[in-house]
Amino acid sequence: MSRTRVVVTGIGATTPLGGTAPETWAALLEGRSGVRRIPDSFPDDLATKIAAPVAVDPSEVLERVEARRLDRSAQLGVVAAMEAWADAGYGLKDDNPVDRQRLAVAIGTGIGGLHTLLGQWDTQREKGARRVSPLAIPMLMANATAANIGLRLGAQAPVSTAVSACASSNESIALGLDLIRLGRADVVLVGGTEACIHPMPMASFAQMQAMSRRNDEPERASRPWDVDRDGFVLGEGAAMLVIETLEHAQARGARIYGELAGAGITADAHDMVQPNPAGDTQARAITYALREAELSASDIAHVNAHATSTPTGDMTEISSIHQALGDSTEAIVTGTKSMTGHLLGGAGALETMATLLALYHRQVPPTINLDNPEPALDADVATKVRDLPTGDLAAINNSFGFGGHNVAVALTNAFATPATPAAR
Numbered sequence: 001m002s003r004t005r006v007v008v009t010g011i012g013a014t015t016p017l018g019g020t021a022p023e024t025w026a027a028l029l030e031g032r033s034g035v036r037r038i039p040d041s042f043p044d045d046l047a048t049k050i051a052a053p054v055a056v057d058p059s060e061v062l063e064r065v066e067a068r069r070l071d072r073s074a075q076l077g078v079v080a081a082m083e084a085w086a087d088a089g090y091g092l093k094d095d096n097p098v099d100r101q102r103l104a105v106a107i108g109t110g111i112g113g114l115h116t117l118l119g120q121w122d123t124q125r126e127k128g129a130r131r132v133s134p135l136a137i138p139m140l141m142a143n144a145t146a147a148n149i150g151l152r153l154g155a156q157a158p159v160s161t162a163v164s165a166c167a168s169s170n171e172s173i174a175l176g177l178d179l180i181r182l183g184r185a186d187v188v189l190v191g192g193t194e195a196c197i198h199p200m201p202m203a204s205f206a207q208m209q210a211m212s213r214r215n216d217e218p219e220r221a222s223r224p225w226d227v228d229r230d231g232f233v234l235g236e237g238a239a240m241l242v243i244e245t246l247e248h249a250q251a252r253g254a255r256i257y258g259e260l261a262g263a264g265i266t267a268d269a270h271d272m273v274q275p276n277p278a279g280d281t282q283a284r285a286i287t288y289a290l291r292e293a294e295l296s297a298s299d300i301a302h303v304n305a306h307a308t309s310t311p312t313g314d315m316t317e318i319s320s321i322h323q324a325l326g327d328s329t330e331a332i333v334t335g336t337k338s339m340t341g342h343l344l345g346g347a348g349a350l351e352t353m354a355t356l357l358a359l360y361h362r363q364v365p366p367t368i369n370l371d372n373p374e375p376a377l378d379a380d381v382a383t384k385v386r387d388l389p390t391g392d393l394a395a396i397n398n399s400f401g402f403g404g405h406n407v408a409v410a411l412t413n414a415f416a417t418p419a420t421p422a423a424r
Contacts, residue, residue: 002181002182002183003181003294004180004181004245004246005245005246005247005259005414005415006177006180006181006243006244006245006246006259006260006261007243007244007245007246007249007256007257007258007259007260007415008241008242008243008256008257008258008259008260008356008411009087009088009089009242009243009244009249009254009255009256009257010084010085010086010087010088010089010090010240010241010242011083011084011087011239011240011241011242011257011353011356011357012079012080012081012082012083012084012085012086012087012191012239012240012241013080013083013237013238013239013240013350013353014054014055014056014058014061014076014079014080014083014237014238015034015054015055015235015237015238015239015340015343015350016034016035016052016053016054016055016235016236016237016339016340016341017032017034017055017339017340018055018056019054019055019056019061019079020083021080021083021084021087021239021353023055024239024350024353024354025354025357027339028336028339028340028354028365029363029365029385031339031365031366031368031384031385032339033052033218033219033220033222033338033339033368033369034052034053034055034235034339034340034341035050035051035052035218035219035221035222035233035235035341036050036051036052036053036218036219037049037050037215037218038050038051038197038202042199042202043199043203046199046202046203046206047206047211047213048202048205048206048211048212048213048215048234049215050212050214050215050218050221050233051197051202051233051234051235051236051341052222052233052234052235052236052340052341053197053235053236054076054236054237058072058075058076058078058079059075061079062075062078062079069135069139070139070144070148071112071113071114071115071116071139071140071144071195072115072195072236073109073111073112073113073114073115073144073145073193073194073195073196073238074113074139074144074145074148074193075195076193076194076195076236076237076238076346077107077109077145077148077149077191077192077193077238077240078145078148078149078152079238080191080193080237080238080239080240081107081149081152081189081191081238081240082152083240084189084191084240084241084242085153085189085240085242087242088242088244088254089252089254089255090242092152092153092154097252098153098186098187099186100154100155100156101156101157102157102185102186102187103153103154103155103156103157103185103186103187103188103189104155104157104158104159104160104176104179104184104185104187104188104189105146105149105150105153105155105158105159105160105188105189105190106146106158106159106160106161106162106172106173106175106176106179106188106189106190107145107146107149107160107161107162107169107172107189107190107191107192107193107240108161108162108163108164108167108168108169108170108171108172108173108191108192108193108345108346108348108349109142109145109161109163109168109169109192109193109194109345109346110163110164110165110166110168110194110196110344110345110346110401111142111194111196111201111344111345112140112141112142112143112144112145112163113139113140113141113142113144114140114195114196114198114201115195115198116136116139116140117136117140118198118200120132120133120136120140142161142163143159143160143161145161145193145238146159146160146161147159149189153189155189157179157184157185157188158179158184158185160172160175162175163345164345164401164403164405164407165344165345165401165402165403165405166306166308166342166344166345166347166348166399166400166401166402166405167348167399167400167401167405167406167407168192168344168345168346168348168401169190169191169192169193169239169345169346169347169348169349169350169352169399170192170263170348170349170352170397170399170407170408170409171265171348171399171405171407172190172191172192172349173190173191173241173243173260173263173348173349173352173409174263174265174407174409175190176188176189176190176243177243177260177262177263180243180244180245186244186245186248187242187243187244187248188242188243188244189240189241189242189243190240190241190242190243190349191238191239191240191241191346191349192238192239192343192345192346192347192348192349192350193237193238193345193346194235194236194237194238194343194344194345194346194347195236196234196236196344197234197235197236201234202234205234208273209231210231210232210273210310211231211232211233211234212229212230212231212232212233212309213230213231214230218233220369221233221309221369222309222337222338222339222341222342222369223309223338223368223369223370223371224305224307224308224309224314224335224337224338224367224369224370225307225314225315225318225335225367225370225373225374225377225381226309226369226370226371226372226373226374227372227373227374228371228372229309229310229311229314230309230311231309231310231311232308232309232310232337232341232342233309233337233341233342234341234342234344235337235340235341235342235343235344235347236343236346237340237343237346237350238343238346238349238350239346239349239350239352239353240349241260241349241352241353241356243260246259246415249415250415255417256415256416256417257356257357257360257416258356258359258360258411258412258413258414258415258416259411259412259413259414259415259416260409260410260411261292261293261294261295261394261410261411261412261414262288262289262290262291262292262293262294262295262409262410263288263289263292263407263408263409263410264284264285264286264287264288264289264290264291264292264406264407264408264410265285265288265405265406265407266281266282266284266285266288266406267281267403267404267405267406268281268282268404268406269281269404270404271404272402272403272404273402274312275312275313275316275317275400275404276316276404277312277316278319279316279317279319279320279323280320280323281404281406282316282317282320282398282400282406282408283319283320283321283323283324284324284406285398285406285407285408286320286321286324286325286396286398286408287324288408289396289408289409289410290324290396290410292410293394293410293412295394295410295412297324297325297326297329298326298329299392299394300325300329300331300394300395300396301330301331301332301359301388301389301393301394301395302331302332302333302334302355302358302359302364302388302393302395302396303321303325303331303332303333303334303395303396303397303398304333304334304335304336304351304352304354304355304358304395304396304397304398305317305318305321305333305334305335305398306337306347306351306398306399306400307334307335307336307337307338307367308337308342309335309337309338309342313400314335314374315374315376315377317398317400318333318376318377318378318379320398321333321379321398322378322379327378330380331380331395331396332364332380332381332382332386332388333367333379333380333381333382334358334364334365334366334367334381334382335367335381336350336351336354336365336367337351338366338367338368338369338370339365339368347399348397348399348407348409351397351399352397352409352411354397355395355396355397355409355411356411358388358395359388359393359394359395359411359412359413359416360413360416362387362388362389362390362393363385363386363387363388364382364385364386364387364388365382365385366382366383366384366385366386367381367382367383368383370383392412392413392414393412393413394410394411394412394413395410395411395412396408396409396410396411397409397411
């Protein structure tokens with residue numbers, strides 16, 4: 001595989017913190033939580049009564065007919081993708097200067113069209129098979145978001161979907177990087193989406209005792225590395241990036257946020273839901289990302305951690321960071337899920353975007369709710385906005401998923417164009 005330089009030229013997001021990437025970034029720097037009580041229409045017997053829904057409903061952004069033909073997960077994905085595409089300076093189809101045969105899409109999701117699947121099952125059970133929508137399959141299939149985005153852009157290079165639980169969208173980002181370096185595309189829209197705030201998955205996660213039950217303090221429920229953490233908070237949303245070769249970006253005078261320098265992917269082969277406590281397979285994902293990016297451990301100034309606020313996962317990840325970067329690492333670590341909740345298959349893309357913007361603006365968002373850190377937490381965790389130094393910078397974003405999936409993405413601020421007053 002070539003060492004083609006790949007840069008990020010567009011970002012988009014719709015999250016619990018805002019309906020756009022700039023709104024989300026501003027809220028992250030403010031340390032604002034997007035967690036709140038679930039609607040009263042949800043069953044009373046749910047043990048967890050909090051979640052982090054998107055701040056702006058996608059039906060307010062999409063045309064009515066279009067929204068009706070998309071599952072909520074695809075609605076969110078399309079909204080974020082169109083923002084990223086416009087931010088990169090591109091138009092749609094006939095107004096798109098990209099060679100369509102060299103344009104790809106790679107989108108991750110952990111579960112896909114859950115609302116459509118469960119809603120149509122209810123329809124069949126209550127009203128009969130003839131009332132099931134003929135659009136149910138193209139709406140519920142996991143690749144629906146990628147396919148719909150590909151159709152909008154006219155993409156004729158690979159249009160792919162990674163489904164690797166909470167590592168899905170970072171795996172899609174890695175796939176997009178590979179497509180460019182293998183010579184199969186010049187431009188790829190990458191990212192992830194998820195919409196699973198629904199009674200059934202919430203009940204299942206609660207039965208696993210995986211979710212926080214701090215129902216009386218929603219904004220304080222997600223608390224990575226805190227002694228009193230009791231599980232993650234389910235979030236929804238999407239984040240997308242436009243990546244392309246450096247040569248392609250510079251030829252069109254594009255604004256560049258930074259470089260997507262490398263990615264590492266491993267599997268634990270340990271347990272379906274628990275991480276390998278040794279942390280070595282997570283560490284190898286980080287090491288592989290550094291190797292592909294041609295970076296050393298000492299180059300890493302910042303780590304956006306997976307940090308879901310679960311009792312086991314948080315400290316295992318700290319161990320893996322030390323194994324990969326060394327005990328003397330000076331990297332500033334943060335856990336942005338403390339504010340956004342856990343977007344499952346959309347989490348990696350959102351956090352890769354946050355990592356990229358941290359390098360671009362040289363500011364690391366805080367980890368909120370870290371009131372009583374674990375005694376063994378031997379890491380420089382930001383609890384307020386922290387400035388990064390001048391000069392060349394590199395960072396890592398981690399994503400880990402059920403099934404033992406581990407993905408680390410390496411980013412740098414190489415080739416970044418100066419931030420403008422309206423910069424994202």
